[in-house]
Amino acid sequence: MDGTTPLSLVEQVMQTVRGRIAARTLTPGAKLPSIRGFADSLGVSKSTVVEAYERLSAEGVIRARPGSGFYVAGGLPPLSLAQIGPRLDRAIDPFWVSRLSLDAAEDVLKPGCGWLPSDWLPEASLRRALRGFARAEDAAPFTEYGTPLGLPALRVLLARRMADQGIEAPPDQILLTESGTQAIDLLCRFLLEPGDAVLVDDPCYFNFHALLKAHRAQVIGVPYTPQGPDVEAFAEALTAHRPRLYITNSALHNPTGTTLSPLVAHRLLKLAEAANLTIAEDDIFADFEPDPAPRLAAFDGLNRVVRIGSFSKSLSASARCGYIAAKPAWIEALIDLKIATSFGGGRIGAELVLSVLKDGSYRKHMESVRTRLARAMALTIKRLKPLGIRPWVEPRGGMFLWAQLPEGLDASEISQKALAERVILAPGNVFSAAQSAASFMRFNVAQCTDERVFTTLARAMPGA
Template identity: 60%
Template sequence: MVRTPVRTTSKVAQVMDVIRHRVERRQLTPGARIPSVRAMAETLTVSKSTVVEAYDRLAAEGLVEGRPGSGFYVAAPLAPLRLLPADSQTDPTVDPLWTMRQSLRPSGTGLRPGCGWLPESWMPEDALRRALRTLARDGRAATLLEYGSPQGDETLRTLIARRMADQGVEAGPDQVLLTDSGSHAIDLICRFLLESGDTVLVDDPCYFNFHTVLRAHRAKVVGVPYTPTGPDLTAFRTAVEAQRPRLYITNAALHNPTGATLSAAAAHRILKIAEAHDMVVVEDDIFGDFEAEPAPRLAAFDGLDRVIRIGSFSKTLSASVRCGHIAARSDWIAGLTDLRLATGMASSPLAAALLVSVLTDGSYRRHVERVRAQLARRRGPVLDRLGALGIDAWHVPSAGMFLWCRLPPGCDSADVARIALAEDVVLAPGNAFSVGGGAADFMRFNISQMDDRRIDGVLAEAVARLR
């Protein structure tokens, strides 16, 4: 790759930076014609001679090439995808992947109140072992040796369709595609519907992996403030009208990181705005099984017309049994299935068989009921413990594992996270979830990972030091 020279503030350098930026974001790909000298001069309000000099320098670097009588074209190969710019000065503590990297590093004694999953001791290991033994005795070699069907195991897709019906989402198994995970589902949807430079709306705050996937697809990410009943509808409408986004990606049930629940009124308004502006809505529902009562679903109101629903069993059953799904219009499922085959073949028939076993023998239902009860018992005491430290909940969720909390005045959550990491306690600072960077005084806590009272001591020390 051509080495980029030191950038200056000259007008020639500004023109060069514009072209470099478009190539890096894949808005301009190899062979694409770059803006004419006249068009670039008018866009940036510079002279034509400035643009000519900038293009000549880019040609000398090998980034573009001139074709007599035709103009300039991108000549350099695509640079490898990066989730952050090479010269980024972003605080690594609020890099969206920082919490996940710290949570997954080997540690025998580390505490993980900032992670996004349940403790191993809460998971139905015995049920999974029984399912594995049943499959081992079954003697069906195809489950162990062959590729799965392109759309995924039909029995599991039928079970998923029935489970969605319990939440008011009507869909047949032909409208369900199995994926490797919820994140894989989002990646496939982005590949299917987005082009580089498209605008995508997300909640602010939102699940940090939305940020990273959208960066990989070179999307323009716009955040909308989130409230306890859904996105701020005035800001949402304004953003849609001004930015013309292709997608809106959200959690409707048990929002991550806030634990809030979308109201029916907000859901109706979101769908009216989406329809008026031809916007597709992606509803991430991976925490829905933690609900005591089903909340309003965008997919239920919409009937999977312009809403795509995704889900996964990674948070509720097992992170090792990788299986998610996409529910959407049948014509979109056909295209997504082809894309699934082109980029990763079919989903695992072994994972599907395991899931079918635990979903049909009653063990999964009993497991999620126990988890709901455990979370409900712990929510109040955890809120009290945090409140005693001056850490107050932005919203008290009705269910789920997350609490979105404001720290005492003077405390930056990134600083608190760094202090805690020195004690092998991994926290989730607020700006990892915020597109606009406005959550420095917030932090996400996982109720299920808060049993150890050493966490209180680490938080108390960090708060005292910063105040």
């Protein structure tokens, strides 16, 4: 064995076996050398070979036959060309951006996705928290279900954070979920029957469309303005469709980056009260705001507004943890739905979020993110200008820029061309129930720092 490599002896043995399989000196079904014989030939202990074989067996590279030994596993089907790159034939629908972005290889650029690059996230804080868990004597976070409401200490902290925004939500009115998406899903399960009408902004986050489609709801889009939904159109939709629910972002709206004005918020709540309408306020971008904006939940006091949040955008997409804040009468029913669909829920994500939020580094991290996003926003607007692509509004914060293409250009066609060059864009109509945003695109400015985004976009635009 090589003493100069950083690999352990076990890993070197595993590498030797893999190399022989790759070179076809060990073919599928062939028996591996005996543990004693292989250990002697490699100059390592039998226990080293045993551990290497066990790890390779766990990976599915080899198979153990009791009383006989270890054998090379059967060959895997070759990776098809369709699996290697982006799906060029995928229809542009509410799943288009998310499916392509989640499946993308590392070399694919994703200015259309909805999250920060990994190196913008607080990796050091997350690692520190995980090391703390590993040293703790209490094994419960790793082995046990969470309580129905979720980790009490995190709910107390969330209640304090919401109080700072003028939202009174005691810990027992906060239900932890696996994500913001699960929070909305639980609310839909609680409120909706198939065929019920639901109001959404037009444009709105494309996964609202996908989730409501899964619940077989009737999706009604309300035109969105720089101050919030068009109030007159909102009132007309209430009369015409009698919806059960309205889902929106009030601060740093996705995809437009706009902020709800206090006047529009007041009028929306008056209309909702008269129509007995529930409002789901998805507030997952709260920590990206440079200054707090009006919140429907603060004006309403969690009477007919349900507050939803998560930490996948600011902390980690892998630490799945979201929450619902709702009136007391609804919490018990939502708990039952949570147990029915995910039982107790995981504890590790909640423990991780709690640890990082309590760490003083989180505030500094978000200050840094907001500063970087402001610079990226200005630079993205500057780089789009020579292409004739103009912001609908210039957002006061956040990662999203909703921009309009030159007259006559179709964002879906451009996105398909860019995809062939391994750049994933977000065409406007994936956000629009009425399909009225063909000339718009959403740009994630944090994912637009590579010059190839703009050179590819220029080549994809007709006449470039």
